[in-house]
Amino acid sequence: MPSLDDLKKRIASVKSTQKITKAMKMVAAAKLKRAQENAERGRPYSEKMNNIILNLSDGISDKENAPKLLSGTGNDKVHLCVVMTSDRGLCGGFNANIIKKAKAYFTKISEEGKELKIITVGSKGNDQLKRVYGDKIIEHISFKTSKNTNYFDAEKVGKLIIKKFEKIEFDICTIFYNQFKNVITQIPQAQQIIPLNTENENDKRSEDNYEFEPDEDEILSNLLPKNISTQIFKAMLENSASEQGARMSAMDNATRNAGEMVDKLTIEYNRSRQAAITKELIEIISGAESL
Amino acid sequence: MSEEFKVEIVNPEKSFFSQEDVKEAIVPAFEGEMGILRDHISIISFLKPGIITIHSKSGEEKFFVEDGIVEFKNNNLSILTSSIFNLKDIDKNKVQDLIKTTEEEVNKSEISDQVRFLSDQKIDVLKSIN
Numbered sequence: 001m002p003s004l005d006d007l008k009k010r011i012a013s014v015k016s017t018q019k020i021t022k023a024m025k026m027v028a029a030a031k032l033k034r035a036q037e038n039a040e041r042g043r044p045y046s047e048k049m050n051n052i053i054l055n056l057s058d059g060i061s062d063k064e065n066a067p068k069l070l071s072g073t074g075n076d077k078v079h080l081c082v083v084m085t086s087d088r089g090l091c092g093g094f095n096a097n098i099i100k101k102a103k104a105y106f107t108k109i110s111e112e113g114k115e116l117k118i119i120t121v122g123s124k125g126n127d128q129l130k131r132v133y134g135d136k137i138i139e140h141i142s143f144k145t146s147k148n149t150n151y152f153d154a155e156k157v158g159k160l161i162i163k164k165f166e167k168i169e170f171d172i173c174t175i176f177y178n179q180f181k182n183v184i185t186q187i188p189q190a191q192q193i194i195p196l197n198t199e200n201e202n203d204k205r206s207e208d209n210y211e212f213e214p215d216e217d218e219i220l221s222n223l224l225p226k227n228i229s230t231q232i233f234k235a236m237l238e239n240s241a242s243e244q245g246a247r248m249s250a251m252d253n254a255t256r257n258a259g260e261m262v263d264k265l266t267i268e269y270n271r272s273r274q275a276a277i278t279k280e281l282i283e284i285i286s287g288a289e290s291l
Numbered sequence: 292m293s294e295e296f297k298v299e300i301v302n303p304e305k306s307f308f309s310q311e312d313v314k315e316a317i318v319p320a321f322e323g324e325m326g327i328l329r330d331h332i333s334i335i336s337f338l339k340p341g342i343i344t345i346h347s348k349s350g351e352e353k354f355f356v357e358d359g360i361v362e363f364k365n366n367n368l369s370i371l372t373s374s375i376f377n378l379k380d381i382d383k384n385k386v387q388d389l390i391k392t393t394e395e396e397v398n399k400s401e402i403s404d405q406v407r408f409l410s411d412q413k414i415d416v417l418k419s420i421n
């Protein structure tokens with residue numbers, strides 16, 4: 001049985017942990033608000049970009065000569081996976097969920113006998129993947145130094161991917177990130193960005209006829225690389241909102257658990273103090289009786 | 292009949308500029324400057340470095356862009372760009388910096404002709420601002 005002093009110390013330490021988790025929750029809540037606003041503000045750009053590309057890819061006359069970024073290389077032997085995680089921990093299942101999703105995909109690919117290449121964005125994902133898939137990771141990018149999610153970072157990743165694609169280092173590129181649904185729920189997503197998947201968004205397509213200057217093919221080949229960066233930027237925005245959301249709920253739970261623990265420890269402390277007093281009384285009484 | 296249309300400029304981070312009562316927009320399209328008035332035909336084009344000028348009732352706005360896409364549809368002009376400055380906000384030192392970095396890029400040998408063309412264009416435009 002722990003002594004009174006030990007219990008006192010434990011209560012104090014749990015209380016100070018609780019203070020930290022509470023503060024982290026507050027910080028995450030403030031950051032979440034900002035991240036959500038950013039995600040919302042970034043939406044028009046990616047939506048418009050998407051619309052234009054859908055319109056263009058519909059109107060493309062010569063499917064054979066369509067840009068490779070749209071039609072693919074014709075193979076699907078080498079898969080490039082871009083796993084986007086956070087740079088900081090203590091955010092519940094946020095990183096673990098992405099990694100789980102990515103690992104399931106990796107296993108599927110290796111079972112099909114295809115080659116796998118991995119780019120990790122964010123240090124937490126790198127830490128977890130390098131143990132098992134260390135030899136597959138060809139690049140690791142981290143944006144620890146930049147304070148906010150910004151487009152230049154996304155562009156860096158996008159350009160890197162395109163450069164590798166032009167050298168035909170891979171055939172299919174998929175990005176893994178968490179989609180922000182609400183504070184409690186984040187859905188890990190696997191999104192194929194090369195070749196671009198235009199099939200499942202049929203409903204958004206508009207019927208307008210456009211004039212193109214210069215022609216469709218040229219605009220499209222100019223636009224597609226930009227779209228890669230845009231998609232990655234979108235994923236980064238979703239990810240940062242999800243990260244703060246996940247951290248907020250994780251820290252909320254931690255604060256609550258710490259509170260419960262303090263209550264339990266306090267009861268134990270009081271009980272053993274009472275026991276000590278009773279023991280002393282019994283000693284005095286039995287001492288008096290024996291006289 | 293009204294002669295106005297809507298212009299919206301968005302960059303990846305936010306909606307940069309939006310105005311409802313625009314009379315004329317001049318954009319540096321890839322094959323030359325393009326003036327857009329109300330009821331222009333639907334068009335998609337992309338931009339080279341240059342100045343976007345927007346004439347509206349309330350005055351005139353000028354922006355410097357490096358690249359982007361313009362889409363005009365149903366009297367809505369959308370300009371998507373990743374690098375844009377309002378000429379009012381940009382200061383001379385920044386322009387000088389931009390010129391310097393672009394010139395350095397041009398002097399590298401391994402760039403393609405198209406990139407060189409665009410960079411030269413950018414330098415010209417930036418110098419004209421100064």
